[in-house]
Amino acid sequence: MAAVAAVRHVEAERSGLACGVLAGEAEVWLAPSRAFMLRDPPPIPAVPLSQQHKQRKDAALETLAFAMPAWRPLLRLPVRVALLDPPTGAISASSRAWPQHVLLSEDAFADDRELCEQLLHEMCHQWWYLIEEIWALNGPAATSSAVLPSGTAGRSPSEVLGAAHVATALMRWYRVTEPTSARISTLAAYADGCLDRVDTPNLTPAGRQLAHRLQEAR
Structure with missing residues (x-):
């Protein structure tokens, strides 16, 4: 930080x-507002959370921190959470263009488990974006041509690594909170798929170190 x-x-x-x-x-x-000011990004498609949504968001973050005490400082990252509006079909969203801003759809609030997963997913992205502010992860010859296991195309090597990072963190959380959940094997397969197709030669040394660390966590 x-x-x-x-x-x-x-x-x-x-x-x-x-x-x-x-x-x-x-x-x-x-501060999220100061970080946002540095980017001069397009408007964020969002509206403020209702008080009820804020309370549920705070409770979900506390649930995550209670389950994974070592993550508590990471979950305290100053982030502005807003409601995705108008709806786009995505359940949650974030972007390097909107540093320390997380957007949640109404579907993310369907139940407490879903809310915890989406918040953890987006907090992983936020930390990945912070890493990229310090170190370049894509080498000069990197292209945005990778296809994620989900079928999402047009991803750079660092974005493929970022997807593996999210899946790995979610897998660890489920291993603690729901050790028999089928979600664990699904996430493990997704993380493996990302790491198997990442364009390692076109990562920087920092990117390769992160790729190695994620490989160790498989």
Whole structure:
């Protein structure tokens, strides 16, 4: 987080957006609104969560942290969660263009288990995006030509790794909370499929290190 704050502060200074923020105050760039300001992204298709949705979101994050205590600091990442609007068919969404912003559809609130899974899924993406702010993961010759096991096409090597990261984290969570769930084997197969098709030669050294770490976690 300190490295991300430092990188963002330098970026803000270069872009003339530092707005009087001193280097010793770089942590302000960890706020979702400040991070968003640095990207100049398109509008987010979302509306604020209702109070009931906020309470359920907070309870789900606490459920995740209780089940996986080592993840508690990671789940405390400052993230603005909003309701996906208008609906797109996706159950949840996030983007590097919207740092530290997570969008959930109404379907994500179908039950507590689904909400926990979607929040964990998107928090994994958020941490992956932060890693990519510090280190490039795609090499200069990388292309967005990979197809995920789900059939989603047009993915770069780092995006394939990111999908494996999500599946691996979800698999670990289910092993603790529902050790007999069929979801575990489905997620394991998905993670394996991602790692088997990632374009490793076109990853940077940092990308290859992450790929190796995910291979170890299979």
